Structures are given as C-alpha cells and as structure tokens.
Amino acid sequence: MNKSLRFALLLCCSLLSCTTKDGDLVSFEPGAGGLVVQTSLGRGRIFVDYRDTGKEAPALIADLTPGRHVVHLFLAGHNVIPDSQVISLSAGAEALVEFELRQSSSVGNVQVNSTPAGALVRVNRLPLGRTPLTIAGLASGDHELALHKGGYEPVRQSFRIRTNQTTELQPALALRPALTLVEHFSNTDCAPCPEADRIIEAVLVERGVDSAAVISYHPDFPGRQDPFFLAAQTENLSRYGFYGRPPLPFAVVDGLRRLAGTANLEARFRSALAGRSGRQATVVLDFEEFAEVMQSARAITGKVRVEALTDWAGQDAVLQLALIEREIVYPVAPGSNGQKRFFDVMRALYPSAEGRAIALAPGGSAVFDFEFARRADWTGELQVVAFVQNSVTGEVLQAHWSASD
Numbered sequence: 001m002n003k004s005l006r007f008a009l010l011l012c013c014s015l016l017s018c019t020t021k022d023g024d025l026v027s028f029e030p031g032a033g034g035l036v037v038q039t040s041l042g043r044g045r046i047f048v049d050y051r052d053t054g055k056e057a058p059a060l061i062a063d064l065t066p067g068r069h070v071v072h073l074f075l076a077g078h079n080v081i082p083d084s085q086v087i088s089l090s091a092g093a094e095a096l097v098e099f100e101l102r103q104s105s106s107v108g109n110v111q112v113n114s115t116p117a118g119a120l121v122r123v124n125r126l127p128l129g130r131t132p133l134t135i136a137g138l139a140s141g142d143h144e145l146a147l148h149k150g151g152y153e154p155v156r157q158s159f160r161i162r163t164n165q166t167t168e169l170q171p172a173l174a175l176r177p178a179l180t181l182v183e184h185f186s187n188t189d190c191a192p193c194p195e196a197d198r199i200i201e202a203v204l205v206e207r208g209v210d211s212a213a214v215i216s217y218h219p220d221f222p223g224r225q226d227p228f229f230l231a232a233q234t235e236n237l238s239r240y241g242f243y244g245r246p247p248l249p250f251a252v253v254d255g256l257r258r259l260a261g262t263a264n265l266e267a268r269f270r271s272a273l274a275g276r277s278g279r280q281a282t283v284v285l286d287f288e289e290f291a292e293v294m295q296s297a298r299a300i301t302g303k304v305r306v307e308a309l310t311d312w313a314g315q316d317a318v319l320q321l322a323l324i325e326r327e328i329v330y331p332v333a334p335g336s337n338g339q340k341r342f343f344d345v346m347r348a349l350y351p352s353a354e355g356r357a358i359a360l361a362p363g364g365s366a367v368f369d370f371e372f373a374r375r376a377d378w379t380g381e382l383q384v385v386a387f388v389q390n391s392v393t394g395e396v397l398q399a400h401w402s403a404s405d
Contacts, residue, residue, distance in 0.1 A: 034063070034095075035097050037058065052294065064089055069088075075137075080101060081099065110161060145158070145159055150405075152175055179398065180254055180273060181254055184216050188335020190249060193337060212399075215324055216324070216345050217240060253273060286307075288305055302384065308364050317359065317391070384402045
C-alpha cells in the first residue's frame, strides 16, 4: 500500500466513517473498533477470527467488537509473513495490521469433493468455500482439512500438497442421528429455578455440545421484572404459551418430554435425553454464511438450509430460529432468587415468535435468510439455534445450533 492510501484509511478510521475501495460507506457503531489491513503487494483475502471478511487488502474492517482478534491473510501462490497476527482492540479504537507477501514457486492445488456436497471447507482453520471446491496456490507441504455440514459428522484429515500437482480429496460424510432440543423456562424471581438451571446445565456440559441444542426462556412468572423477559417479552411469552404456561421451573425435551420442578430432576432429565437419542434424522439443518463469515457489531446474519430426507406429509412443520447468549453473569443478582449466572439465554426469535411454516417433498430443500439486530448489552458469545417442530403435536423433528460448528 502506498503512503497516501495508508494515510487515507487511517484518517478514515479516526473520523469514524469513510468509503471503502468497494464504494461502501463504513461507519462505526458506538464502542466498535476497526482494523486497517495492508500488504506489501496490495492484495490478499482477509480473515478475522477465522471468518472471511469478504474483503481484499488493502481494506478497512469496521464494526469490530472490542477485545482480541486474530487476523490472517490468504493469497494463492504466496507465502504470508507473519502467518497471523493477534490484535487487541479497545472500544472505538483502530489498529493498523501489515503483512508481507512473497511469491512462491513451490505451490500446488487441492480439489475437494464431498458426499453429500455443500460442506464447509476449512484449510488450516480458514474457511475457503463449500464443496465441490478447488483451491489453487497452496504452499507445498502438509495441511489440515476440516469439513462441516449440519446434520453430518465432521471430517478432519491431513493432506499433502506437491509442487505443480493437484491433490484430490473425496471424503464421505456420515449422517448423524437427529439432534435433541432442550428448552427450559426460568425466572429471576422463581426460588427453585437456580437449582433446576444448575442441574440441567451440569448434565448438558457433561454430555457435550454435540448431544443437544439448548434454549433458555424467561417468561413473566412469577416476576415480571426479570430482565431477560423484559428484553424479549413477545418471544418468551409465545414459547411459554405454546407449552401451556406450566409452573416454573419447567423443561421440555424435543417438545415432548416435560419436566416440572426439581424433585429427582437429574434422573428424569437423563432419562428424557436417553429416550430421544439415536433417532433417525428425517430432516437436515445447516447454517451457511454464519460460522464462516465475519459478523459485524450491528447484526448477526446468515442462512439456514433445510433438507427433507423423508416425506413430511401431515407433519405441520414450523421452522424456528433463535439467537442465544451462551453465558451471562451479573455482579449483583437481578432478581429475588439470588441467581447471578445464566446460560443459553434466548435473545430473539426470527422472523417472529411464531416461526415459519415449511413443507418439503422428500429430497427437497429450501434456504432462508436470517438477521438479528445486535444490541450493545449482548456482550457474551452469541450463537444461533434452528429447529423444526410439529406445531400440533409439539414434537421437534430436528435441531441444529452453531455452537456445535
């Protein structure tokens, strides 16, 4: 990058708004920061936190949340020096990140074809596209491949690039059993709720993120001043009403196995999970342009792909999408029950609390966009949960959450 362009980008950051080389107006949200990424050759695909920014250097990466960020660069046929950089951003600040690019003659290609197609391809942890995919200009030597597709077991393997040759990889992905969905209902003024939350979380942590997707709702009972209820009243009341507004604490596994109170809860919860494990999947859910694409400080966006494996006739299926915050800790308990720590809290439902009716023929698929406006007080890890539920019987046919990606 020449000095004048570098100065222009830094000046842009200091003024907190500018136009990128792509012609897009960039403005910083309050508290957000930015990175100015430049290279010795003025080219290179930019990745932040192992997600594709969609930008080529030189570029301004705006609307980044404060904290540590890992920056990578990729340019076919070139060595990148250093391999990566860790940058600490303060609120409202900007930082300059510089890479040196050296052309290399010791490169080759890799061609990745998976069964089924559409798996996300990560090479050395960087998301480079979806199968079928050909990646040109990788450095000769050993590399790490990871394939991810919702509803299927991930594939991880090493492969070797030889100079001026194309390495062909054709991994097959194994279909997973349907993923269980756990929905639990709590309230900051509910005396037995902290104990129920503790039991449910302990069992789920023991089983791992691949065993069940989790959503925690906070309805208006017994206290209407619960901050999580106040932040998403319509959504919390809708899901609570769907299950008939039972006394709290209350949990439901796959919309069918209902668990009330705390008496012998651990044993009942384990039994409910065991009773739903190993079910054959009738539908597959997968997120696209979410885990692999950098999210801004303004919104959480992506797509969910729904693929029917069997006949859905008479299923009255509804697709639900939830944004959750994995962990929230208060310095002072927000309610009368003394609970300060909360997990997998529902922040929003998309496109509405009612979800989206969906019908697919066997082998059919559909893709739906989603966008959650990000709030400044959502400072924890945000993940998306998708599930397909029979709106009449309540049975959850399939679930998927980005935490397992």
